[in-house]
Structures are given as structure tokens and as C-alpha cells.
Amino acid sequence: MTDPFTLEALQRSDLSLMAPFALQAPGLDSMVCEAIYRHLPGRRLVFSTHWGGAHVLVKLFFRRKDFERERAGLQAMRDVGVPCPGEVWTLKDGTGRSGDFLATIFLDNAISLRQLYTTQPLAAMPALLSKAVAMIGRLHRAGVMQADIHLDNFLARDGQLYMIDGGGIHPLKKPLHNLAMFFAQMVPEYDQLMPEVIQAYGAGAPEPEQLQSIIARMREKRIRHYLAKTIRDCTQFQRLRVRGAFVVMARQRVTDRLLQVISQPEVAVGQATFLKRGNTATVMKLAGDSGSWVLKRYNIKDVWHGLGRAFRRSRAWISWQNAHRLEQLGIATPRPLAMRENRAGPFRQGAYLVTEWSSGESLQAWLLRHGPAGIPDWLDREVSRLFAIMWLGRISHGDMKATNLIVCGEELQLIDLDALQRHRCKSVFKEAYGKDLQRFMDNWQGKIWQHFEQLLRPYASQCGIKLINKKV
Structure with a gap:
């Protein structure tokens, strides 16, 4: 030492x-x-x-x-x-x-509420969440609140839940917003537990319907705050000073190999296996530290295309932030590792995105092998969950073809995120969401179409459309 x-x-x-x-x-x-x-x-x-x-x-x-x-x-x-x-x-x-x-x-062997939330099934969480909500209620009735109310500020040990971070205790302001921010730390499917656990708040507990809309607003506020961190130096991310480029990486994944790839991406291109050669994007597979990575290069086709992209966020930047948005919402996607935008002064040029390699196969290929009789319950749950979270998070993908859905074990991953959007206007969102549903259905025919139409009919109804079989 x-x-x-x-x-x-x-x-x-x-x-x-x-x-x-x-x-x-x-x-x-x-x-x-x-x-x-x-x-x-x-x-x-x-x-x-x-x-x-x-x-x-x-x-x-x-x-x-x-x-x-x-x-x-x-x-x-x-x-x-x-x-x-x-x-x-x-x-x-x-x-x-x-x-x-x-x-x-020091609370030896304590586990944060976040660790429990990410490892325990949803059915095991109500008791722990109720204890946390009871603590929040006590603080509120005393006129104070835990302003930094994230799940890592609750530690469980030997059946007891503790609150930490005294520096986050502030005079009480907007108690409903503070309570909603606690629930907003979790992915939208956990909102179904809120009506049950809110009873632990005690005197002054809000009505679930009153709290639900505030939770949605607080979740989006939290996501936007997190996305701002993905492009600057902080605990989770590292910005690399490179002449003529903007580079950011996931700090815990920074290695010599990743630094080499993102610092000299064209050298990495020469060592990679090409998966897709497009005019605007080239997709490659290359060796990472302990597995494979995907390197996606966003190309500038010509001078006019370059002028059109010069003052806009690159597709790599958009995909980088969208991958982190999906992570916050609980939608699986290959983990983003690094992003680079080449720049000439204020002008953006070509860009690169490095993600983990997904070892699965496309949903289209998977269903071709298994057929309509082989659609398991877990796949129905994954498809239903995907569209449910997209609805709750007000996001549309923009290209819901079956090759952009990857089956990994019993998990469905969403890829190709540069057209993904979060919508503020409800009517615009419903239209985009309906197009995603219909595009997903356009992948199928026969019994597979009928199966998914029955599964997704409630989602089509809530956005006011009827799914059409265009292959009949």
C-alpha cells in the first residue's frame, strides 16, 4: 500500500x-x-x-x-x-x-432495496415496499422528507428495513410528488402493487388513482435526469477527451479493449465481421473482452446528407440514450457500452455505437422453427409486457419488424433504437403506438397472426385501432 x-x-x-x-x-x-x-x-x-x-x-x-x-x-x-x-x-x-x-x-450483510427489487419476483416485494412506505409516511407527518428517495437509500437486514442518507432529509414539500418519486424508481409493471402498499403510509394516505398520474410524471422526470448523466462525467459514465470527437462510455465497463475500439473505430472496423452493409448504417460483430460486441457505424452518404445531420444529434447518440431509457423502463436491450460522434467544430459527422452482442435469434427465425403450436406462455408474457410498458412509458419504436426483436432464453430484447421516441402529445403517441402494433402484426400470417391478434387486441382497443391481417 x-x-x-x-x-x-x-x-x-x-x-x-x-x-x-x-x-x-x-x-x-x-x-x-x-x-x-x-x-x-x-x-x-x-x-x-x-x-x-x-x-x-x-x-x-x-x-x-x-x-x-x-x-x-x-x-x-x-x-x-x-x-x-x-x-x-x-x-x-x-x-x-x-x-x-x-x-x-456498518450494516454488515445488508441488502439494498434496489438489489432486492432486481433479484426478487414481483410477488415477494409488497411487504418490503410497505415498510418503506410506512417510513415515508412517518417522515411526512413530522414535516420532513427524504428528498433523495431512491431505492439504494433503503437497506434490509435480518427482516429490518433501514433508511440511510441523513443529508437527504429536507423540510417537507409536495408530499405526493415525494411519495410518487419512490414508486417511480421501479419499472411501470410495479405500479400494480401501489394500491396495496400505499395503505402502509398511514394517516393521510392518498387515493391510488390520484397518485398514479403523478408517478408517471415523476418516472419521466427521473428518466430525463438519468439520460442527462449518460453524456457527461459522473459515477456511472465517463466522457473521454478525444480530439475531433465526443466520446462517452459506461464507466464500469471501461477496459483497454473498449478504449481501443472507441478511440480508433476504423481500425476496429477492419477487424470486424460485417453483419449489415447499409447506406446509412453498417453493423459489425467484433471481439470484446470476454465475449463479442456489436459496432454500429452511422455513415454520412454524401454532402447533402452530411449537411442535414451536421446540427442534429447523431443516430448513435439517439440510440445510446434510448437504450438507457429502455433500461430504466425495464425493457431488455443489448447493453450499450460506448458512443462516439466525430465532430469538426460544432458540426457533427459520422458516429459509432458499441453494445454487447445478443446471443439469441430473431423472433421471426425463432417462430419459424417452433411454429404456431410452439408459442409458449413466457413468450406471450414478454410480448404483452413489452407493449404494456411502451404504453405506460409513452414510447414508440418506429420499426417493429420481427428481426428487431431478439429471443434470448426466455427474454425478448428490442434492438435498432434510433427511431424510438418518447411522446409528450397523447394523440401523436396513440397514432405512433398503433402503427407499432400493426407493424408487429404485419410480420405474421395464419395461426401465428390469429394468436398475436387475440393477445394484443386490448392494446389495439386502448389506442382506438383494429388490427388488420394484410396477408389474407
């Missing part, structure tokens, strides 16, 4: 800071940062360590107001009976120019 960091060195550190490392601070013996849980450069560092024989979570604040807010928030939670980690020790910098420490009990 290298020499201990000083507080000044930690304050200057960036997101490349890695654990473990030793820390030396005035008034403290040297401690070892064992794991980093949050790092906001120049503002806050959250890490675990062993201190005095105890496992503790340490928050190091470089701004006194953040330290005071954290302590006050934890105390507010304790005052209203919301379980939270107990304070172990604090150390305030006497000069006010360095850093302040707050150590709380």
Missing part, C-alpha cells in the same frame, strides 16, 4: 480514486479505507473501515454544511422512529478548512 493520503490530497482526488488506501488525518490514527461507496470529488467521500474493533461506515465531508445536514437528518429519522444506522463517532476539523468525519454503524 502506498503512503497514507492526507485530507488535502483526498479533497483534490477525482473519480479515479481506488480503494484500499491509508488515510492520515489530524486527531485520528491512520485508518485504511477498505471500500468506497460514494465519491463526489471535492465534496464527500463515503467509505468503510475498521475502527476500534468495529466495522464502521465513514462519511468524510469537505463542506461543513454537508456534515451538519447529515447529522441533523439522521437525528430527525431517529426522532420519528425511522430505523437508521446509529452514530459511532464524529471528528470536526477545528479550522473548518479541511474535512469533517461522521462514522455510523
Whole structure:
């Protein structure tokens, strides 16, 4: 291990800071940062360590107001009976120019509500969500709220649910919006649990119908906030400084190989296997770190095409953000790894998108092998779920041909996302959604058409269309 960091060195550190490392601070013996849980450069560092024989979570604040807010928030939670980690020790910098420490009990073997949400079946979640909603209700009746109300701020251990992040406790404003934002952290299909778990809120619980429309607005607000992060440096994403290009990557997936591909994409093109050669897009398969990747190059056909694209977001940019939108909505799509736009000053030129390779086969090929008698229940659920979430999320795909739907195990993935849109106008959305439904049905004939028509008839009815068999 290298020499201990000083507080000044930690304050200057960036997101490349890695654990473990030793820390030396005035008034403290040297401690070892064992794991980093949050790092906001120049503002806050959250890490675990062993201190005095105890496992503790340490928050190091470089701004006194953040330290005071954290302590006050934890105390507010304790005052209203919301379980939270107990304070172990604090150390305030006497000069006010360095850093302040707050150590709380480390909840060993705790699992975040987000981890449970992503691994447990929907039927297992009502009890946990009810506990969380009960906590929210207690805070609201006390005149405060957890403003940063994401699922990672709830930890479960030994049947007990805890709330963390005292710094997020603020005076209560718009309680319905705060409550709706909690539900908006989950994909739309979880909205069906809301009428049941909202009862745990206690006195003042809103009517489910009143809350549902606010949840939809809060979910879109959250998605837009997340999409803004996908194109800048932050915890999840890394922007790479490349001359003549805008490059962004998924930070946890950054490797030498990915850097090589996105820094010199035309070199990677020469090493790739071509899957599709189009005028406006070329699709290739290439070797990744431990599997295959897809490299999609968006071409400029000629001068006029280049002028038309020069001031618009590239199709790579649009696909990059749409893939992350689908991820937030719970619709499966190959994971996006990196995106690059070539630029000449303010003018956008060609662009590239790197995603994971999907090992499945198109829905069209899959059904040709299995036939109408082989359509399983899980496929019906996947198709129905896809169109249900598209309806709730107000998105249209724009090209719902069967080759853009990939069967991977018992999962249906959606690809080719550069025409996907989220609609604000309801009438425009219903028209686009209806076209997606009809385009999906145009892939089929005979008994397969009849099967899917019966399955999707309710979705056609809600947007005011009747599905037509054009192959009869």
C-alpha cells in the first residue's frame, strides 16, 4: 500500500480514486479505507473501515454544511422512529478548512432495496415496499422528507428495513410528488402493487388513482435526469477527451479493449465481421473482452446528407440514450457500452455505437422453427409486457419488424433504437403506438397472426385501432 493520503490530497482526488488506501488525518490514527461507496470529488467521500474493533461506515465531508445536514437528518429519522444506522463517532476539523468525519454503524450483510427489487419476483416485494412506505409516511407527518428517495437509500437486514442518507432529509414539500418519486424508481409493471402498499403510509394516505398520474410524471422526470448523466462525467459514465470527437462510455465497463475500439473505430472496423452493409448504417460483430460486441457505424452518404445531420444529434447518440431509457423502463436491450460522434467544430459527422452482442435469434427465425403450436406462455408474457410498458412509458419504436426483436432464453430484447421516441402529445403517441402494433402484426400470417391478434387486441382497443391481417 502506498503512503497514507492526507485530507488535502483526498479533497483534490477525482473519480479515479481506488480503494484500499491509508488515510492520515489530524486527531485520528491512520485508518485504511477498505471500500468506497460514494465519491463526489471535492465534496464527500463515503467509505468503510475498521475502527476500534468495529466495522464502521465513514462519511468524510469537505463542506461543513454537508456534515451538519447529515447529522441533523439522521437525528430527525431517529426522532420519528425511522430505523437508521446509529452514530459511532464524529471528528470536526477545528479550522473548518479541511474535512469533517461522521462514522455510523456498518450494516454488515445488508441488502439494498434496489438489489432486492432486481433479484426478487414481483410477488415477494409488497411487504418490503410497505415498510418503506410506512417510513415515508412517518417522515411526512413530522414535516420532513427524504428528498433523495431512491431505492439504494433503503437497506434490509435480518427482516429490518433501514433508511440511510441523513443529508437527504429536507423540510417537507409536495408530499405526493415525494411519495410518487419512490414508486417511480421501479419499472411501470410495479405500479400494480401501489394500491396495496400505499395503505402502509398511514394517516393521510392518498387515493391510488390520484397518485398514479403523478408517478408517471415523476418516472419521466427521473428518466430525463438519468439520460442527462449518460453524456457527461459522473459515477456511472465517463466522457473521454478525444480530439475531433465526443466520446462517452459506461464507466464500469471501461477496459483497454473498449478504449481501443472507441478511440480508433476504423481500425476496429477492419477487424470486424460485417453483419449489415447499409447506406446509412453498417453493423459489425467484433471481439470484446470476454465475449463479442456489436459496432454500429452511422455513415454520412454524401454532402447533402452530411449537411442535414451536421446540427442534429447523431443516430448513435439517439440510440445510446434510448437504450438507457429502455433500461430504466425495464425493457431488455443489448447493453450499450460506448458512443462516439466525430465532430469538426460544432458540426457533427459520422458516429459509432458499441453494445454487447445478443446471443439469441430473431423472433421471426425463432417462430419459424417452433411454429404456431410452439408459442409458449413466457413468450406471450414478454410480448404483452413489452407493449404494456411502451404504453405506460409513452414510447414508440418506429420499426417493429420481427428481426428487431431478439429471443434470448426466455427474454425478448428490442434492438435498432434510433427511431424510438418518447411522446409528450397523447394523440401523436396513440397514432405512433398503433402503427407499432400493426407493424408487429404485419410480420405474421395464419395461426401465428390469429394468436398475436387475440393477445394484443386490448392494446389495439386502448389506442382506438383494429388490427388488420394484410396477408389474407
